[in-house]
Amino acid sequence: MRDTAALSEMVVKEKQRPELRRRFIKNRALYMMILPGFLFFVIFKYIPMGGLVIAFQDYQPYNGIWNSPWVGWKHFERLFADQMFVTILRNTLLLFFLNLLFYFPVPIILALMLNEVRINIFKRVVQTVVYIPHFMSWVIIVSISFVMLSMDRGIINELFVMMGFEKVNFLMSTEWFRPMYVLQIIWREAGWGTIIYLAAMAAIDPGLYEAARIDGASRLRQIWHITLPSIRSVIVVLLILKIGDVLELGFEHIYLLLNSMNREVAEIFDTYVFTAGLRQGQFSYSTAVGFFKSIVGLILVISANWLSKKAGEEGIY
Amino acid sequence: MVQDKTIGSRIFNVVNYSLLLVIALVTFLPFIHVIAGSFTTAGELATKQLVLVPTTWSLEAYRYIFSTNTVLTGLATSIGVTAGGTLFSMFLTALMAYGLSRRDLTGRRPIMFVVVFTMLFSGGIIPTFLVVKSMGLIDSYAAMVVPTAINAFNLIIMRNFFQNLPEGLEESAKIDGASDWGILFRIVIPLSMPAIATISLFYAVTYWNTYITAILYLTDAGKWPIQVILRQIVVLSSGLAGDTSSMDDFASRPPEQTVKMAVIVVATLPILLVYPFLQKHFAKGALLGSIKG
Structure with missing residues (x-):
């Protein structure tokens, strides 16, 4: 019995092989189209993943990956013993929670407000304006903030003086770093963040509002009892996905704000990797730091996606 | 859609529209300030606090x-x-x-x-x-x-x-x-x-x-x-x-x-x-x- 099964399997395989080749030849043009992009992913995404092995070596550029000595978990041990690790972790978590608390609700509220606008032209103008900062680079956002917050005739400090307050050195201060970070995110992303909520709101059955009005529900009550519950699932998914992104605080953004005076509160994993690796040449150690971050990030994203599926919503992957 | 004309609704509208207007202005004014500031002289920027429209136009900065x-x-x-x-x-x-x-x-x-x-x-x-x-x-x-x-x-x-x-x-x-x-x-x-x-x-x-x-x-x-x-x-x-x-x-x-x-x-x-x-x-x-x- 077994033999015949094996035999028939072989026969099937024999049949499949030319079939596979035939299909490959038939579609060779399609494979040629995929090839350049595929090579891009291999070279710039997968080879660097393999390059993570230098986290377990004392990598020296002139020895290369093949000849650098292996050192096991040395760099990870150093990281976990490092006082800097505690600082980075604290900064990361704090900035994340501030972001969640002060940024996350803003697009929802803004979308609720826009959704109540009945004069279309007004709505369009406001939307057009609040989307603009999203298209500006972080360099532009931070530059405009710096010009306005500068001690040297920055408009905010000039206003402070006019109102009889002292000038504040926002850019060098540790206390002002976090509010500045969150406010810049709100300025740049809040408007753009409304799009997905507005789309969800557009799908709500207008009959619901009409029924509520006939029952005498005020506008606020309609928002509370109809609009919000209708976009609940979108909010849940975006919230969960955001939690999956805890470690992605925006390297491009924070790198610009970082200076020797606020390092204590502004240093995050990516900026630390950048400084330790490329500025100080500690390739292996900084790769270990980055590796740790990537692994934790991967676990978080997968759990977040699992959670959002569990919550009855569609995951993204 | 039936138009909602209660007093409460009107107050809601006034507040909502005004807030949105303020939000749009706050979002956009920094750009205006920077554009205006770039077209004026260093001296003007030093003496005037709020520049949204320059009084002295100048291409000094661009030059x-x-x-x-x-x-x-x-x-x-x-x-x-x-x-x-x-x-x-x-x-x-x-x-x-x-x-x-x-x-x-x-x-x-x-x-x-x-x-x-x-x-x-x-x-x-x-x-x-x-x-x-x-x-x-x-x-x-x-x-x-x-x-x-x-x-x-x-x-x-x-x-x-x-x-x-x-x-x-x-x-x-x-x-x-x-x-x-x-x-x-x-x-x-x-x-x-x-x-x-x-x-x-x-x-x-x-x-x-x-x-x-x-x-x-x-x-x-x-x-x-x-x-x-x-x-x-x-x-x-x-x-x-x-x-x-x-x-x-x-x-x-x-x-x-x-x-x-x-x-x-x-x-x-x-x-x-x-x-x-x-x-x-x-x-x-x-x-x-x-x-x-």
Whole structure:
């Protein structure tokens, strides 16, 4: 019995092989189209993943990956013993929670407000304006903030003086770093963040509002009892996905704000990797730091996606 | 819809409209302030507190920033990188997306997984830097394009778009004897211009705004794009000890506020000019992206 099964399997395989080749030849043009992009992913995404092995070596550029000595978990041990690790972790978590608390609700509220606008032209103008900062680079956002917050005739400090307050050195201060970070995110992303909520709101059955009005529900009550519950699932998914992104605080953004005076509160994993690796040449150690971050990030994203599926919503992957 | 005319509703409207107006103003006034400041004299900016419309118009700041080559070179680099990069990225993305959109292709799912996994996990800054270095891209313009050529997210959007084109198109073209290349360039791409425009704009804005790849891979200040120049002039001159790289043309004294504003305007203007097109396409693209890949 077994033999015949094996035999028939072989026969099937024999049949499949030319079939596979035939299909490959038939579609060779399609494979040629995929090839350049595929090579891009291999070279710039997968080879660097393999390059993570230098986290377990004392990598020296002139020895290369093949000849650098292996050192096991040395760099990870150093990281976990490092006082800097505690600082980075604290900064990361704090900035994340501030972001969640002060940024996350803003697009929802803004979308609720826009959704109540009945004069279309007004709505369009406001939307057009609040989307603009999203298209500006972080360099532009931070530059405009710096010009306005500068001690040297920055408009905010000039206003402070006019109102009889002292000038504040926002850019060098540790206390002002976090509010500045969150406010810049709100300025740049809040408007753009409304799009997905507005789309969800557009799908709500207008009959619901009409029924509520006939029952005498005020506008606020309609928002509370109809609009919000209708976009609940979108909010849940975006919230969960955001939690999956805890470690992605925006390297491009924070790198610009970082200076020797606020390092204590502004240093995050990516900026630390950048400084330790490329500025100080500690390739292996900084790769270990980055590796740790990537692994934790991967676990978080997968759990977040699992959670959002569990919550009855569609995951993204 | 029946119009709601209760007093409560009217109060709600007044409050809502006013708040939205304030929000829009707060979002936009910083841009106006910077534009206005760039067109006035350093003296005026020093004495007037709030400049939204300059009383003394002046091109002093612009004359200053264009008196040396630094800003012009940066602009030229950014324009070149944006144009070349967008073309290159769009070409690779469209080709790969089309191949992956064909349901009859063996190995399509594993290749998709290879793409999606890069959205979840990455080798990180240092290993990527070492690859870029070993390929000899350090200090070349290509370093700002090649290592970030395909955005996985854009690729998925593009593939979804191709996948939603009616399959009958390809079949009938095949019966007429068209090759896969012929189908892509003569039938699929002409039909996909809205999606291609959207993704091109995505890429173009990303390339225009890019600065971190330049900081990572380019030590030669002569090759820096405008965003890095902007960072040098505005972010690093305000007494911040972040980077030590200096710029010969501006090293002598910290630039005036008006000069900083002028550089900001120069780096912002191209985006503001294409913004009307962006807005229309991007809102669509953002929604496309939220559809499961």
